[in-house]
Amino acid sequence: MTLQLFFRYNKAMGAIQKYLKQSATYKIFSGIANLCEDFLDTLGKITIKGLQFFKALFTSKIDKKELVEQCDRFGISSLPITLSIVGMTSIIVASQVANEMVKQGGGHFVGLLMTMLIVREVGSIMSGFAIISMIGSSFASELATMRVTEQIDAIKVLKVNPVEYLFVPRILSGILMMPVIVIIASVVGVLAGALTTAMTTDLGFRAYFDSAWHGVYMKDLGVSLLKGVVFGGTIALISCVCGYYASGGAKGVGLATTKAVVWSFVAIVVWDMIFAVIFFF
């Protein structure tokens, strides 16, 4: 009798479970749970590989040839696109702001506003976006392809540390090259802003630059450089991690690249917010 009741209870519970699994509420919550699990899993992997990178940085020999190659890829090959994006963003902002400010009697603040905006934000964040789309996606797809073609397995079987061989040169190139890119991009941005202001208003270059110098402090330059270091390292780390843990075939490479781009975008915006709160609040 007890056994019969037990089986009946089990059967009923099974039916309830089956019904619940088909309900929209279950699907929504299980979808959220999966998203949370994936988020925590990725965050954990990024943290672990980040720590392994710092360990390898101080304990292993850095392959200078590979580092130079990655620096060239990170800094030089991405420069035309990065400068174009920052330059065009500055032109867009200046063309909308300069004329209006002159009309309102604030013409002598145009240079100050533009320079402050470019040095503090546009130079670093827009360069970051350009680097993510060019270099981050390329790091992720390269490592993901190596994963799905068993090249990363081959590295492990040959007893070579994948973090030292794959991560260190790429992340280090990001840390070294991104500040340089940010500085060059900021200079180009300020000049593009000056040119646009001169072309769209009666303000000359001199008036623009006279006011520009008042808007930039050493602290701004320092924070901008620091942002470059953090953004560059973060983009390279996230892209390498997403590529390294790819699975499946061509679809897996695509998914890893998308994940790297999305995570990098969100990460540098979060970093930017943290910088704004710490240094300019």
Place this chain on the structure above:
Amino acid sequence: MSIEVKNLVKTFGENKVINDISFKVNDSETLAVVGFSGSGKSTVLKLICGLLTPDSGEIITSEGDIAMVFQYSALFDSLNVADNISFALRERKDLRKKFKEKDLKEIVRQKLELVGLKGIEDKFPSELSGGMQKRVSFARAIVTEPKSILYDEPTSGLDPISSTLIEDYIVRLKEETKAASIVVTHQMSTITRTADRVIMLYDGKIVFEGTPEEMLRQETPYTKQFVTASLEGPMKMIA
């Protein structure tokens, strides 16, 4: 004893891919691991070389390196043939200080010669045929003088003549290196030409163990079905 596997178990999710298997491979011996696709053959290799961790069981290997030849060669496509072969000697912490550039060139030349290739040091993997890529991956695998060599479907995707050539090199490498070798395959010619012993996996378990000749005699329902490539028999393919 070069490779000994004891009561190995590996599960992926709820699927028990390897279910309590044990076997031994001696030095200078080649063991063929055969079975249907998805029977866990490659998983066994990945467990032995440390790419996967077993749920339970033990893998005992002699001191020294374990080399692996991958199914699709897994050559580094951004490196040329010479850099592929000398990769471990250049990048491994314990080896990189031992060899000068001149030594590396000589080692690469020797290893290429051992697999019947010459003068392709500067070529990239994409410039080589499938058979040549496979032989370069052999050369890369043996560069550290391993005590055990694992081959994951070394002749899959090759024409019959290239397969014969690869099989000859598997035998030759065993003689040269005296290593314990495991060849995962489902090609009959590879089994008969390279293996000293055979184990057959089905449903995560060993269902046959013996010599290639014993397998060809088809004395068990499993060997009969495998050798005759029949759909009828105890092994069911999961479509």
